[in-house]
Amino acid sequence: xxxxxxxxxxxxxxxxxxxxxxxxxxxxxxxxxxxxxxxxxxxxxxxxxxxxxxxxxxxxxxxxxxxxxxxxxxxxxxxxxxxxxxxxxxxxxxxxxxxxxxxxxxxxxxxxxxxxxxxxxxxxxxxxxxxxxxxxxxxxxxxxxxxxxxxxxxxxxxxxxxxxxxxxxxxxxxxxxxxxxxxxxxxxxxxxxxxxxxxxxxxxxxxxxxxxxxxxxxxxxxxxxxxxxxxxxxxxxxxxxxxxxxxxxxxx
Amino acid sequence: xxxxxxxxxxxxxxxxxxxxxxxxxxxxxxxxxxxxxxxxxxxxxxxxxxxxxxxxxxxxxxxxxxxxxxxxxxxxxxxxxxxxxxxxxxxxxxxxxxxxxxxxxxxxxxxxxxxxxxxxxxxxxxxxxxxxxxxxxxxxxxxxxxxxxxxxxxxxxxxxxxxxxxxxxxxxxxxxxxxxxxxxxxxxxxxxxxxxxxxxxxxxxxxxxxxxxxxxxxxxxxxxxxxxxxxxxxxxxxxxxxxxxxxxxxxxxxxxxxxxxxxxxxxxxxxxxxxxxxxxxxxxxxxxxxxxxxxxxxxxxxxxxxxxxxxxxxxxxxxxxxxxxxxxxxxxxxxxxxxxxxxxxxxxxxxxxxxxxxxxxxxxxxxxxxxxxxxxxxxxxxxxxxxxxxxxxxxxxxxxxxxxxxxxxxxxxxxxxxxxxxxxxxxxxxxxxxxxxxxxxxxxxxxxxxxxxxxxxxxxxxxxxxxxxxxxxxxxxxxxxxxxxxxxxxxxx
Numbered sequence: 206x207x208x209x210x211x212x213x214x215x216x217x218x219x220x221x222x223x224x225x226x227x228x229x230x231x232x233x234x235x236x237x238x239x240x241x242x243x244x245x246x247x248x249x250x251x252x253x254x255x256x257x258x259x260x261x262x263x264x265x266x267x268x269x270x271x272x273x274x275x276x277x278x279x280x281x282x283x284x285x286x287x288x289x290x291x292x293x294x295x296x297x298x299x300x301x302x303x304x305x306x307x308x309x310x311x312x313x314x315x316x317x318x319x320x321x322x323x324x325x326x327x328x329x330x331x332x333x334x335x336x337x338x339x340x341x342x343x344x345x346x347x348x349x350x351x352x353x354x355x356x357x358x359x360x361x362x363x364x365x366x367x368x369x370x371x372x373x374x375x376x377x378x379x380x381x382x383x384x385x386x387x388x389x390x391x392x393x394x395x396x397x398x399x400x401x402x403x404x405x406x407x408x409x410x411x412x413x414x415x416x417x418x419x420x421x422x423x424x425x426x427x428x429x430x431x432x433x434x435x436x437x438x439x440x441x442x443x444x445x446x447x448x449x450x451x452x453x454x455x456x457x
Numbered sequence: 458x459x460x461x462x463x464x465x466x467x468x469x470x471x472x473x474x475x476x477x478x479x480x481x482x483x484x485x486x487x488x489x490x491x492x493x494x495x496x497x498x499x500x501x502x503x504x505x506x507x508x509x510x511x512x513x514x515x516x517x518x519x520x521x522x523x524x525x526x527x528x529x530x531x532x533x534x535x536x537x538x539x540x541x542x543x544x545x546x547x548x549x550x551x552x553x554x555x556x557x558x559x560x561x562x563x564x565x566x567x568x569x570x571x572x573x574x575x576x577x578x579x580x581x582x583x584x585x586x587x588x589x590x591x592x593x594x595x596x597x598x599x600x601x602x603x604x605x606x607x608x609x610x611x612x613x614x615x616x617x618x619x620x621x622x623x624x625x626x627x628x629x630x631x632x633x634x635x636x637x638x639x640x641x642x643x644x645x646x647x648x649x650x651x652x653x654x655x656x657x658x659x660x661x662x663x664x665x666x667x668x669x670x671x672x673x674x675x676x677x678x679x680x681x682x683x684x685x686x687x688x689x690x691x692x693x694x695x696x697x698x699x700x701x702x703x704x705x706x707x708x709x710x711x712x713x714x715x716x717x718x719x720x721x722x723x724x725x726x727x728x729x730x731x732x733x734x735x736x737x738x739x740x741x742x743x744x745x746x747x748x749x750x751x752x753x754x755x756x757x758x759x760x761x762x763x764x765x766x767x768x769x770x771x772x773x774x775x776x777x778x779x780x781x782x783x784x785x786x787x788x789x790x791x792x793x794x795x796x797x798x799x800x801x802x803x804x805x806x807x808x809x810x811x812x813x814x815x816x817x818x819x820x821x822x823x824x825x826x827x828x829x830x831x832x833x834x835x836x837x838x839x840x841x842x843x844x845x846x847x848x849x850x851x852x853x854x855x856x857x858x859x860x861x862x863x864x865x866x867x868x869x870x871x872x873x874x875x876x877x878x879x880x881x882x883x884x885x886x887x888x889x890x891x892x893x894x895x896x897x898x899x900x901x902x903x904x905x906x907x908x909x910x911x912x913x914x915x916x917x918x919x920x921x922x923x924x925x926x927x928x929x930x931x932x933x934x935x936x937x938x939x940x941x942x943x944x945x946x947x948x949x950x
Contacts, residue, residue: 256905259897284907296902300920306906309916314907349920366906 207272209234209405210255210374216265216430217254223264224250226430230407232374237406239416239441242427243449248409249293251427252378256290257283271373285317287373291363291380297351303362304346307332307369314370335368339395357388364395375399375406381415393418413445428452489546495519498655501546505624505658508631518644518654525648531811532840532872533780535716535753543718545656545689595620597661597677609673616672618702619664623691626662633664637695641724641761641788649720649782650757653689657722660690665700665731674930676705692723696731698764703734705933716744716779721756729764729791734772736929737785738937741777748807751779758785759815762794762823770797771814772928774937776944779808784842786815789823789851796825799925801937803944804837804869813843813874818854818884827858830922833869834945840872847884854884862892863921865914865945915942 210232217225224247232238242248254261255268257280268275275283298306312322323331336346339361351359360380367375377396381389396419400406408419416424416438424440425432426449433452434440489500498519502512527538595609597620613620619630627634644654661677677692696702719741725733735758744751754777760769771785787796798814816825825845833839839862847854862871873890895917903913919926919938926934 256901258901258905280901280904281907281909284905290905292902292905296896296899298899298903298917298920300923301916306903306916309908309912310903310906313909313912317907370906 207269208232209236209271210407211269212266213268214266215254215263215268217250217261217263219250219261224430225254227266228427228431230425230432232405232407234373234405235400235402236423237400237408237419237421239408239410239419239421239424239438240427240432241410241424241441241444243453244411246427246449246452247430248427249378252290252376252407252409255283255288255376256280281313282317284370284372285314287371289367289370289372289375291360291367291375291377293379293382295351295354295359295363297349297354299349299352301350302347303350304329304332306350307346307366310366311369332365332369335365338398339365339368340391341365356383357385357391360384360388360392361395364392368395368399373404375404377406377408377410379409379411381410381412389415390418413441416441426452487548488544491544492541493519493543493545493656497545501656501658504546504548505627507624507627510631510635511627514639514644515655518651519656521645522648522651522655525651527648531782531842532838532874533782533809533811535780535809538716538718538753540652546658548658595673595675597622597675612672617666617669618671619662620675621662623660623662623693624658626693630662630664633695634662634693637693637724637726638691639724641726641759642722642757647757649755650722653691653720653722653757657689657691660692660721661694662692663694663702663704665694665696665702667697668699669697670700671702674703674705676707678707688717688719688721690721692721693726694724694733694735695726696728696733696767698728699730700728701732703736703930705736705738705930707738707740716750717742717752719752719754719756719778721758723756723758723785725758725760725769727760727762727764727767727769727794730766731764732768732770733760734770734930735760735785736933737771737773737775738929738933738940739773739775739777739781740940742779743777743806743808744779746806748779751808752777754778754781754783756783758783759788760786760796761788762791762796762820764791765793767791767794768796769794770799770928772797772799772925773801773812774925774929774940775800775802775810775812776940778810781808781810781812783812784814786817786844787825788817788819789825789854790819791823792820793822794820795823797928798825798827798829798843799928800829800841801832801922801925801941802830802839802841803832803941804834804839805944806835806837808835808837810838811840811842813841815844816846816856817844818847818851818856820851822853823851824855825857827856827860828925829858829860830925831860831862831871832865832918832921832945833862833871834865836868838870838872840874842874842876844876844878845886845888846876846878847881847886849880851881852883854879854881854886856884856886858886858888858890860888860890861921862890863918864892864894867894911942914945918942918945 208231212228212230215225215228240248263276308328315322341361421438424436424438426434489497498515502515595613642650644651663675665671727733741752741754762769769787775781789796796816802810802812804810814827829841831839831841841860845856860873864871871892875888877886879886899917900913918941926937929937
């Protein structure tokens with residue numbers, strides 16, 4: 206049984222600056238892993254490297270996703286294979302209705318996988334079902350994607366996309382940023398409903414508070430481009446109490 | 458950087474192979490000898506069997522043209538055009554006057570079929586491959602210098618609408634033509650309009666009488682086929698009191714190495730309470746990847762809101778031509794009249810676009826609205842040039858202008874040149890302009906959701922132009938959306 210995601214000794218840089226420096230991480234299907242760490246540790250870089258963002262160069266190591274070499278796949282191929290990144294700052298696309306975007310994304314993935322496109326009525330039905338659980342109304346689906354959305358609306362929209370696309374691996378980058386506690390609960394609830402035996406999650410966050418709502422199976426500390434400590438959910442609480450200072454001095 | 462780079466490379470590869478209308482129809486044609494002279498003007502007039510007054514009108518234009526020089530103010534560069542190296546008349550052999558579609562050369566019918574333009578009324582009437590509820594469209598097809606077929610004429614006649622080639626209208630309705638031809642774009646207007654006045658060969662004539670709402674969309678399809686041939690069509694649309702008409706033109710040309718000249722004149726006249734909606738989907742051959750060939754599109758389009766509450770609306774989707782020089786304008790003469798200009802201008806490869814509008818407010822409480830969306834890719838240059846002016850009597854004139862430009866890659870240019878003149882203190886003119894680069898992060902966001910790079914660009918661009926697309930007749934909005942994607946993507950539709 207191969208792991209859903211296996212990262213070995215990963216090194217990556219952007220603009221000639223090395224950010225990831227020998228990172229190891231294994232995520233099995235059904236598990237939720239939290240990655241915590243100080244600013245500049247490489248948390249967002251990890252998510253971008255996994256998703257295949259242009260500009261990031263892998264200089265060493267391996268990434269295996271569902272038993273295949275992830276680094277050999279184009280970014281859209283990774284998405285179609287089931288890798289989803291919930292953005293810390295979701296992008297706005299003026300003039301493109303949210304529903305139009307959802308249809309374009311889902312059908313692009315289905316085409317890549319050789320599956321038939323979903324008909325508009327079927328899609329609408331599916332979207333409405335999910336939207337209901339996230340307090341997303343029909344009006345929001347008609348609005349241009351993320352344009353003028355509040356922080357909470359943007360994150361709920363990310364969760365909606367995640368639920369619709371049914372990825373095998375969800376990477377949530379600082380999903381709690383910009384959310385008040387009520388919005389956080391709605392989003393966390395949406396994420397929790399997606400926990401499944403055949404799905405893995407990586408939850409990247411600064412703060413413990415998100416992990417009160419999305420309870421992880423494993424917690425990692427990422428500092429200076431590598432995982433420096435791994436533990437159970439209690440580790441997050443300890444980190445909250447003592448901060449990241451020890452890892453930063455260690456690395457330096 | 459990388460994703461945009463990919464798009465740029467993509468865009469660079471596609472220019473020549475993506476133009477799917479580049480074929481040539483093999484048909485015998487009758488051409489005037491190359492060059493322009495009084496003799497040629499007389500030849501064209503004689504070919505059309507024109508009355509003397511028409512010939513004299515042409516000759517006056519020709520004499521004036523000889524004294525003029527081409528305008529140099531547009532932001533376009535091209536070698537000097539040798540006006541003696543062109544044919545000013547080309548027509549498919551056989552007769553120009555056709556009694557029915559069965560007499561149209563089957564080769565020409567095939568050409569239009571290939572272009573997706575239905576000319577056979579029976580098929581249209583039978584609703585072949587047309588979704589339910591879709592409106593029918595009457596088509597006038599202009600092949601090189603002559604109109605080869607006009608559909609639905611009988612039905613339109615019953616409604617009192619005249620829709621026919623202008624060459625026929627000159628003979629059939631001389632009073633209307635004499636009253637209106639040149640009344641919006643005078644023969645002395647500008648170099649290319651004057652040239653057109655001397656040598657125009659065909660085009661469409663539309664007359665919608667008082668109180669009539671034209672029962673269907675009217676459409677003209679222009680096709681340049683012959684080598685070294687200029688196309689100089691002339692369109693005249695008159696909407697009498699309370700009349701309404703929606704008109705669409707489409708254009709394509711074969712892929713050729715030399716540049717071809719297209720210098721059209723379009724005149725619109727709207728009387729009291731009349732409305733004219735004029736839409737263009739322009740897809741002339743843009744030239745190849747190295748900028749060789751392509752159409753020089755030097756066009757004068759102007760509408761005159763001559764009556765109270767008259768309304769003229771221009772919508773254009775410009776994707777083709779090596780050079781576009783075009784400013785569909787409105788003269789807002791009647792009190793309360795209004796003008797609109799909605800434009801999408803896409804330039805790719807080596808294309809040069811200098812396009813925009815003129816809103817000339819003369820009457821009281823006139824209003825105008827300009828929404829322009831320019832998209833530049835490749836090494837193209839895309840300029841919006843617009844004039845909004847208010848005469849001192851244009852009390853209460855209002856204008857709103859929004860010009861947005863989107864750049865794809867870092868070798869193209871977008872420019873906005875607005876001229877605003879108000880001679881009455883009561884005029885309220887608003888102008889907004891933005892220029893942005895297609896965002897790398899937005900593209901990555903789309904790609905992370907599974908869209909290919911091309912699909913992502915298509916989605917973002919279609920979002921960018923949506924406001925304008927909405928103003929096209931529904932049937933053409935879908936077509937235009939596809940055309941936009943094709944112009945910017947590698948995927949050949």
